[in-house]
Amino acid sequence: MAEGKEEKIDSCAQVAGRILLKEVIKKSDKYEYINILLSPLSFHAVLSMTAAGATGDTLTQMLQFLGVRNIDDLNSNFLKMAAVFESNSERDSNCPDLSFVSGMWVSCTHELKDSFKELVNTLYKLRLNLLIFNERCVAIFFC
Incomplete structure (x- = not known):
């Protein structure tokens, strides 16, 4: 490289x-x-x-x-x-x-666009959930 x-x-x-x-x-x-x-x-x-x-x-x-x-x-x-x-x-x-578990963690300090939420929901079949982790808000996408 x-x-x-x-x-x-x-x-x-x-x-x-x-x-x-x-x-x-x-x-x-x-x-x-x-x-x-x-x-x-x-x-x-x-x-x-x-x-x-x-x-x-x-x-x-x-x-x-x-x-x-x-x-x-x-x-x-x-x-x-x-x-x-x-x-x-x-x-x-x-x-x-065949299936797989996939997820993504995103800090709530980052704003997620509605178009992104819709894409991961429709294409990747993931849904958004919010979680408090170590006293911080985290958005979690998972199937």
């Missing part, structure tokens, strides 16, 4: 693998045993939701990193992945129903 630029990675599994490796290396010095579980599909969903709420340079960098041109492409890719799981279970009753 020359001159501080992020390398474009087209596969979420590669991104997840890099993060996993970084965490294992970082924690292996502190602990004898560690357990880490990271689903590439869940990871992709969280990155997509985060990008959908981003603006300006942050949005541009996230879209470039995820290898898409715009939010519509990002959302379309997610819908295509979700459709694969749905079509497999519709074609074969013996096919397992």
Whole structure:
């Protein structure tokens, strides 16, 4: 990665693998045993939701990193992945129903736009709940 630029990675599994490796290396010095579980599909969903709420340079960098041109492409890719799981279970009753738990925590100090709330509700099937955590308000999206 020359001159501080992020390398474009087209596969979420590669991104997840890099993060996993970084965490294992970082924690292996502190602990004898560690357990880490990271689903590439869940990871992709969280990155997509985060990008959908981003603006300006942050949005541009996230879209470039995820290898898409715009939010519509990002959302379309997610819908295509979700459709694969749905079509497999519709074609074969013996096919397992696949689902994943995904969530996002957002401090209530950040205002969430109604369009963002609607997007994560309709596309990612997450709902918003408020929680007081360590005496701070946190908005939680989860399925």
